[in-house]
Amino acid sequence: xxxxxxxxxxxxxxxxxxxxxxxxxxxxxxxxxxxxxxxxxxxxxxxxxxxxxxxxxxxxxxxxxxxxxxxxxxxxxxxxxxxxxxxxxxxxxxxxxxxxxxxxxxxxxxxxxxxxxxxxxxxxxxxxxxxxxxxxxxxxxxxxxxxxxxxxxxxxxxxxxxxxxxxxxxxxxxxxxxxxxxxxxxxxxxxxxxxxxxxxxxxxxxxxxxxxxxxxxxxxxxxxxxxxxxxxxxxxxxxxxxxxxxxxxxxxxxxxxxxxxxxxxxxxxxxxxxxxxxxxxxxxxxxxxxxxxxxxxxxxxxxxxxxxxxxxxxxxxxxxxxxxxxxxxxxxxxxxxxxxxxxxxxxxxxxxxxxxxxxxxxxxxxxxxxxxxxxxxxxxxx
Numbered sequence: 001x002x003x004x005x006x007x008x009x010x011x012x013x014x015x016x017x018x019x020x021x022x023x024x025x026x027x028x029x030x031x032x033x034x035x036x037x038x039x040x041x042x043x044x045x046x047x048x049x050x051x052x053x054x055x056x057x058x059x060x061x062x063x064x065x066x067x068x069x070x071x072x073x074x075x076x077x078x079x080x081x082x083x084x085x086x087x088x089x090x091x092x093x094x095x096x097x098x099x100x101x102x103x104x105x106x107x108x109x110x111x112x113x114x115x116x117x118x119x120x121x122x123x124x125x126x127x128x129x130x131x132x133x134x135x136x137x138x139x140x141x142x143x144x145x146x147x148x149x150x151x152x153x154x155x156x157x158x159x160x161x162x163x164x165x166x167x168x169x170x171x172x173x174x175x176x177x178x179x180x181x182x183x184x185x186x187x188x189x190x191x192x193x194x195x196x197x198x199x200x201x202x203x204x205x206x207x208x209x210x211x212x213x214x215x216x217x218x219x220x221x222x223x224x225x226x227x228x229x230x231x232x233x234x235x236x237x238x239x240x241x242x243x244x245x246x247x248x249x250x251x252x253x254x255x256x257x258x259x260x261x262x263x264x265x266x267x268x269x270x271x272x273x274x275x276x277x278x279x280x281x282x283x284x285x286x287x288x289x290x291x292x293x294x295x296x297x298x299x300x301x302x303x304x305x306x307x308x309x310x311x312x313x314x315x316x317x318x319x320x321x322x323x324x325x326x327x328x329x330x331x332x333x334x335x336x337x338x339x340x341x342x343x344x345x346x347x348x349x350x351x352x353x354x355x356x357x358x359x360x361x362x363x364x365x366x367x368x369x370x371x372x373x374x375x376x377x378x379x380x381x382x
Contacts, residue, residue: 005367006126007107008034008041009100011084011116013136015045016067019211019237020261021290022133022163022184023112024063029359030110031065040103041065044096044119047082047089049074057095070095083143084116093122108366111157114149127369128156131362132171133163135286140214140241150174158369161362164288164309180365183313185355186293190265194298197269206303206331207234207271209264210291212255213241217279217305222248223324224277228331233275236267268298273331276304276318292318293353296346301334303327317345 010027023043031041047070059068072088082089100107100123109125111117112133120128130153137146154160154175161180162168168181206228208216212235225233225248238258239247247255259267268274274295278284288309295302302318304310310318319330 005037005039006105009107010043010110013113025355043067045069093119114153127158130157131161138282166286184290185353185358188297191297193265194269204231204272206273208275209236212239215283220277224327225250227328274300274302303330
């Protein structure tokens with residue numbers, strides 16, 4: 001299709017320069033699709049407080065789209081990062097609407113958080129999209145009113161996407177139409193570089209890549225470090241919502257912090273085993289970890305706790321374990337497995353879950369949402 005399409009405005013609780021995950025993968029590709037058809041993509045982040053006299057919209061061009069955020073005057077005791085619903089950010093929607101009203105058509109508005117619904121309603125959206133990537137209400141420090149706003153958003157959205165089977169079943173109980181399951185994807189070619197970069201090293205390394213927050217089982221990590229004294233445990237990612245003092249500390253545990261997406265293949269090339277030591281709690285009940293296929297694309301054996309979506313989708317290619325003792329045993333065992341056999345089982349999963357395919361399928365479904373007779377494309381709709 002070459003006809004002009006509307007601009008796309010994405011309202012996200014995650015910031016573009018942070019950990020590269022579902023929003024960045026999907027939206028960067030949607031931006032390319034829209035640009036080919038003459039439209040712009042705006043990635044709008046939650047407000048921040050700063051040294052300004054009055055609210056100020058800021059922006060930068062990055063990765064083929066326009067990243068935008070509102071800076072409001074800082075007040076004593078006010079945090080730096082604010083929510084879309086924060087009273088200090090009142091008027092965000094009006095400022096965005098004034099900017100977007102200069103464009104030739106009403107934009108499609110795509111939400112990653114229900115807390116942005118009030119802002120979305122001020123933008124006079126052509127179509128409203130909700131990509132449910134997580135059960136945000138189950139996360140630590142979830143904002144008040146999130147559950148109610150999600151119900152309203154699910155009722156009003158033209159199209160809803162979900163990021164994993166457990167989440168899809170949950171959302172399907174609240175909305176029975178136009179709910180499409182798109183599991184977390186992978187950019188196989190990107191992570192496959194790890195295989196070429198891998199070199200022998202002195203000690204075995206078991207590594208984790210991702211946000212370090214309440215979803216990780218810190219006691220399991222601590223126990224694992226004690227049981228593998230001849231290994232290095234390498235944790236790569238930012239710490240969020242938990243006290244850094246609670247992190248396991250030992251001579252064989254390393255914390256590398258936030259690492260750019262471009263460098264992750266090199267980081268994973270230094271692993272022998274990839275870890276998914278998730279706690280089994282409310283925050284992990286509906287997660288579908290993006291890192292599963294990323295680890296596998298990097299040629300790594302994976303050891304994980306029994307997260308429901310991992311058990312359901314990846315039990316044939318991921319080694320499941322329940323505690324530090326089982327993780328330690330599994331780490332030693334998977335080093336002996338034939339990687340070629342694992343790769344043969346992984347390839348069909350990678351083929352159906354490439355981010356390019358996911359984004360183009362989402363774009364097509366959004367196009368179809370404007371037509372009276374909607375064609376089902378995924379076979380996984382509620």
